[in-house]
Amino acid sequence: MRIAREGLPAIGGMLFMSLGGWFVSPALSAVFLAVLCFLLWFYRDPERRPPENPALWVSPADGRVVEVEVTEHPFTGRATRVGVFMSPLDVHVNRVPWDGEVTYLQYMPGKKWVAYGPKASAENERFCLGMETAAGPALVVQIAGLLARRIVCRARRGQHLTRGERYGMIQFGSKVDLYLPSAVRCVVSVGQKVKAGETALGVVRNEKE
Incomplete structure (x- = not known):
């Protein structure tokens, strides 16, 4: 392993x-x-294989989907936010949801609310990674929780990342939010279990949608 x-x-x-x-x-x-x-x-870090369909956006984290909502963010504009809660039992290595270039990195200090709670996305300590993709700007946010004590993001501004690539981790229970561009349709629901780098969270819309 x-x-x-x-x-x-x-x-x-x-x-x-x-x-x-x-x-x-x-x-x-x-x-x-x-x-x-x-x-x-x-600290186990199993190998993961993204789906063959190149239109699918994969989960950035292992865990359970706790939020799916349409929201706004300064980097992405209107987007669908999918929140994945990682319990201490889940693999904590985070992966890139789709191919793109890193253009936005921001660390935001904050509180230590329970990560699956509604306030965590806006008030907890977090690290934002924004990417320019073929489907539009996307954002992945690593959020510290009650037990999390360290957020690690290995990505650098200007770096090109590929779908399923490892880019960081959060240590001991936390949450990751993925902001899907409007050109990507969410395909998961609250309560669903997902795996980083393998489970599809979204799919690029076709011209008829």
């Missing part, structure tokens, strides 16, 4: 403590080993 690179320092440190703890107390070493196993599981 591949491990997300953000977890390597913590995993390496806990491995060292597990080995060192053995010389102090086998029981203490066992506790450290249990934590090590949890970290290895939490």
Whole structure:
């Protein structure tokens, strides 16, 4: 199983403590080993294969859809916002929903409300990644939750990202919002379970729609 690179320092440190703890107390070493196993599981980064249909926009996160609503954002204009809540049990690596060039990056400090709550998208600590795509401007927002303590976004302004590509993660329970351009029709509903890089959240509208 591949491990997300953000977890390597913590995993390496806990491995060292597990080995060192053995010389102090086998029981203490066992506790450290249990934590090590949890970290290895939490930072798992399985391979994902996007759908063959190139018109499908994929989920940026594993989890459950908690919001679908039409809204406005300064970067995207009118858009459909799809909120995906990641519980501590879900894979926390985030992926790019569609091909595009990164043109907007903004970190916004904020509160630590429960991520699936309605206030989280507007008031919690978050990091916005905006992309220019063939279907129009799109936005992915990583939102910290009650347990989340670190948002990681690897993308750089001017970088070209492809559908399903890893671009960051949020550590320990959180939410990701995807703002779909008006040219993309949402194909999921609240309560649906999704997987990052695989489950379609939207499809580019055809000329008849």
